[in-house]
Amino acid sequence: MSVERTPSATGLVLTGLAGTVAALGALLGGSAAALAGVPVAVAGVYRTSRTILTGGVALLFAGVVLAGAGGGAPEAVVVAMIGTVLAWDVGENAISMAGQLRTGVGKRAEIVHAAVVSTVTLIVAVAGYSIYLFASAGQPEIALSLLVFGVVVVVLALGR
Amino acid sequence: MSDQNATERLSGSTLGLIAVGSLAVMAAIVFIYDPGLAPTFDPVLVLAYLMPLVGIGAALSLSVTYVRGERLELDPPLVEYRSTVSVPGTSIDSDLAGTTADGPLGRYKRIGAVRTRLQTVLDSVLAQTGVAPEDREATVESGDWTGDRIAAGFFQSSTPFSRSERLRMRLTGEHALVTQARHAIDAIADRLGVTDRKWSGPEQDGARSTIDDGWVGRLSDVDPRTRETDRLRIVTALTLLAVGIGVLLDAGTLVLAGVVGLGPLALRYLGSTSTPQFEMERTLDDTEPDPNGKVRVTVTITNVGDRMGFDLRYLDGVPPGLAVIEGSPRHGTALRPGASTRFSYVIEAGRGEHVFEDGLLVSRDVSGSVERVRHCSASGETRLRCEPKPTGDLSVPVRAKTSANVGRVVTDIGGSGLEFHSIREYRPGDPVKRIDWNRVARGGEPATMQFREEHAATVVLLVDARSEAFVAPERDAPSAIERSLGAIAEVFHSRLDSDDRVGLGTLGVTDCWLAPSAGHGHWTLAKRLLTTESAFTEGSDEKFYPVLAMGRLRKRLPKDAQLVLFSPLADDTAVSMARRLHAYGYPMTVVAPDATATATPGQTVAHLERRLRLSQLRDADVRVIDWQSGEPLGIAINRAQRRWSR
Numbered sequence: 001m002s003v004e005r006t007p008s009a010t011g012l013v014l015t016g017l018a019g020t021v022a023a024l025g026a027l028l029g030g031s032a033a034a035l036a037g038v039p040v041a042v043a044g045v046y047r048t049s050r051t052i053l054t055g056g057v058a059l060l061f062a063g064v065v066l067a068g069a070g071g072g073a074p075e076a077v078v079v080a081m082i083g084t085v086l087a088w089d090v091g092e093n094a095i096s097m098a099g100q101l102r103t104g105v106g107k108r109a110e111i112v113h114a115a116v117v118s119t120v121t122l123i124v125a126v127a128g129y130s131i132y133l134f135a136s137a138g139q140p141e142i143a144l145s146l147l148v149f150g151v152v153v154v155v156l157a158l159g160r
Numbered sequence: 161m162s163d164q165n166a167t168e169r170l171s172g173s174t175l176g177l178i179a180v181g182s183l184a185v186m187a188a189i190v191f192i193y194d195p196g197l198a199p200t201f202d203p204v205l206v207l208a209y210l211m212p213l214v215g216i217g218a219a220l221s222l223s224v225t226y227v228r229g230e231r232l233e234l235d236p237p238l239v240e241y242r243s244t245v246s247v248p249g250t251s252i253d254s255d256l257a258g259t260t261a262d263g264p265l266g267r268y269k270r271i272g273a274v275r276t277r278l279q280t281v282l283d284s285v286l287a288q289t290g291v292a293p294e295d296r297e298a299t300v301e302s303g304d305w306t307g308d309r310i311a312a313g314f315f316q317s318s319t320p321f322s323r324s325e326r327l328r329m330r331l332t333g334e335h336a337l338v339t340q341a342r343h344a345i346d347a348i349a350d351r352l353g354v355t356d357r358k359w360s361g362p363e364q365d366g367a368r369s370t371i372d373d374g375w376v377g378r379l380s381d382v383d384p385r386t387r388e389t390d391r392l393r394i395v396t397a398l399t400l401l402a403v404g405i406g407v408l409l410d411a412g413t414l415v416l417a418g419v420v421g422l423g424p425l426a427l428r429y430l431g432s433t434s435t436p437q438f439e440m441e442r443t444l445d446d447t448e449p450d451p452n453g454k455v456r457v458t459v460t461i462t463n464v465g466d467r468m469g470f471d472l473r474y475l476d477g478v479p480p481g482l483a484v485i486e487g488s489p490r491h492g493t494a495l496r497p498g499a500s501t502r503f504s505y506v507i508e509a510g511r512g513e514h515v516f517e518d519g520l521l522v523s524r525d526v527s528g529s530v531e532r533v534r535h536c537s538a539s540g541e542t543r544l545r546c547e548p549k550p551t552g553d554l555s556v557p558v559r560a561k562t563s564a565n566v567g568r569v570v571t572d573i574g575g576s577g578l579e580f581h582s583i584r585e586y587r588p589g590d591p592v593k594r595i596d597w598n599r600v601a602r603g604g605e606p607a608t609m610q611f612r613e614e615h616a617a618t619v620v621l622l623v624d625a626r627s628e629a630f631v632a633p634e635r636d637a638p639s640a641i642e643r644s645l646g647a648i649a650e651v652f653h654s655r656l657d658s659d660d661r662v663g664l665g666t667l668g669v670t671d672c673w674l675a676p677s678a679g680h681g682h683w684t685l686a687k688r689l690l691t692t693e694s695a696f697t698e699g700s701d702e703k704f705y706p707v708l709a710m711g712r713l714r715k716r717l718p719k720d721a722q723l724v725l726f727s728p729l730a731d732d733t734a735v736s737m738a739r740r741l742h743a744y745g746y747p748m749t750v751v752a753p754d755a756t757a758t759a760t761p762g763q764t765v766a767h768l769e770r771r772l773r774l775s776q777l778r779d780a781d782v783r784v785i786d787w788q789s790g791e792p793l794g795i796a797i798n799r800a801q802r803r804w805s806r
Binding site: 003050051054057061064065067068069071072073074077078080081082084085088089092093096097099100101102103104105106108109110111112113116117120121122123124125127128129131132134143146147148149150151152153154155156157158 | 174177178180181182183184185186187188189191192193195211212214215218223226227233234235236238240241374389391394395396398399400401402403404405406407409411412413414415416417418419420421422423424425426427428429430470471472473488489490491492493494501503522526527528
């Protein structure tokens with residue numbers, strides 16, 4: 001019997017998958033920086049260290065920013081961002097499970113969690129992308145200002 | 161505002177912010193659809209640059225506080241281990257490590273307490289190694305007792321470190337007093353001749369195990385509560401950063417990417433907040449196992465509510481006195497309404513009656529950001545009963561103090577018996593069989609042969625059942641009280657077999673007494689007491705008053721009783737009680753299961769203290785059986801008997 005904080009293989013695989021999606025998205029968008037984030041994020045889950053995982057996610061996000069700022073295709077950047085967000089969500093969930101369940105099993109809950117979160121994230125991304133497609137030409141300055149203002153306020157209110 | 165409210169509803173200010181933000185977003189969308197509606201001037205242009213900066217700042221502060229802050233999720237106890245036992249000396253280790261103290265001053269005080277404790281040990285060690293009482297203080301102050309100047313310095317008024325050493329310590333974050341304490345423990349152990357230690361020397365911290373990574377306790381110690389885990393703060397930070405950087409760099413795709421993070425955030429508020437309903441059922445494959453038998457526990461969790469349980473983590477209430485040896489009593493899963501899941505683990509049975517505690521259910525909402533912790537009782541079997549099964553061939557040697565009844569203890573009284581004792585002059589009335597006819601035939605005076613009479617002894621077995629006796633050399637080793645009770649069952653049984661009168665008493669908070677008696681009906685009583693007495697299984701947190709317990713015991717002890725005390729001698733009270741009972745005229749034998757280890761400095765101190773207590777008892781003419789861990793009691797008795805005088 002052991003009570004080590006052992007992350008499940010499911011958690012490691014899911015984090016790796018999400019990280020790879022982020023890295024591929026960023027790569028298609030023109031940035032290779034995110035590739036370094038995948039092993040770091042997986043190592044963070046393996047060592048059950050949220051700090052290391054945050055570092056890995058930060059590297060993935062750096063890839064998203066470089067791709068976005070470098071004029072990468074919007075689709076690629078959005079896919080990279082989805083991967084980045086999911087890598088954190090799934091990885092943190094695996095670390096939390098390892099801490100509370102130790103060697104106990106939590107595979108099913110992890111898969112369900114990953115499925116629900118990726119579905120909702122995908123829906124939101126598609127919705128955002130459709131608005132973006134409509135708005136790609138000639139929107140007034142004030143619209144962008146209000147959009148940014150609104151998004152920042154709502155996100156801050158909900159996600160504190 | 162209670163945390164319950166915070167998670168059930170959105171607070172007023174949050175709703176206000178959301179309303180303002182949503183209005184702005186809606187206006188923006190309207191303007192995007194129909195640019196003609198938009199005013200030609202931009203009064204909030206400033207906001208377009210201010211808000212990204214606010215967002216980036218908030219994102220950085222959120223992620224930094226999250227990474228540096230304490231985790232807001234439950235850290236459940238390690239139910240896999242017995243929570244009733246502790247390892248002697250652990251408190252010294254945590255004092256030295258500074259985990260128990262609040263602030264540098266508190267830590268200094270703690271180390272001061274360790275120093276006082278070590279001083280007492282050193283004093284006894286010096287007494288044992290032949291330093292006269294009047295010289296001891298001078299020896300300690302001069303540091304002559306050891307060759308290690310750092311160790312000597314721990315008890316001296318001046319620091320043994322040079323300026324450069326102190327500078328190096330400050331740079332490496334090493335605590336000077338802790339280093340000295342470690343050296344002192346090492347030197348004292350060497351002085352007493354305890355060299356076969358697992359803790360190799362003052363440079364080492366001592367062994368750490370996976371248990372140090374968590375805490376051992378009962379599930380009932382956990383407060384049921386609901387809280388935010390704050391795990392989505394990083395997602396918030398990513399969203400704000402993407403939007404902020406995107407606006408500042410004029411990269412529309414990044415602003416778009418930021419929207420993605422709203423998914424998990426929305427999930428946290430869209431997901432159901434009402435708690436799913438679960439039922440647990442537990443079955444055991446054997447409710448009355450033999451000692452050290454394996455029992456498989458199977459738990460079935462069913463979702464009886466009408467809501468999906470997205471993330472539930474269950475910890476089964478393993479009895480505090482038992483340990484899990486295979487599998488895990490924890491299970492995590494997702495259950496839709498009506499579905500059920502099953503898991504099992506194996507525990508090792510130990511003597512006594514063990515009750516399963518309420519399990520702990522940690523359920524999270526679909527986004528994992530609200531965590532509910534509550535206790536839930538499982539239906540089905542909740543009790544495990546394990547009776548001692550003595551083999552009956554082990555006994556503690558008794559002393560020659562006996563009662564008038566005939567038994568099997570060979571006494572020094574001359575009379576009828578088997579073993580030759582002496583010859584005395586014939587007195588009228590002596591049995592004809594015992595007259596020394598050879599002597600009469602040689603023409604001498606008639607004389608009578610005497611044999612050693614065989615009497616029954618009255619033995620009262622005492623068990624130290626104070627909380628101090630719930631100790632073990634390792635977390636997963638059998639505790640001292642378990643070994644004691646196992647041995648008591650053996651000794652009780654075998655002394656009854658040799659026609660002695662045997663009684664059972666405790667030194668502990670709970671009063672428990674079985675008056676000395678003989679016969680096999682008596683064993684049944686003893687077996688029941690050993691099995692069902694909860695003071696032996698779980699211990700008690702109440703304060704123990706030695707004077708009261710001793711008074712109670714003396715009133716009950718028969719005059720001709722001799723005592724066998726089973727105690728790990730984990731504190732001085734045990735020693736003083738044993739010595740006092742011996743002095744009252746009850747011959748005392750102490751069986752001391754060794755529950756100390758030497759893997760860390762603190763454990764080494766506890767080990768030294770126990771050694772000193774054994775010698776104190778021997779000095780007081782108490783017979784001592786030093787019972788090492790992992791050794792049959794018979795071997796310990798043989799070894800001890802070699803040093804006893806008859």
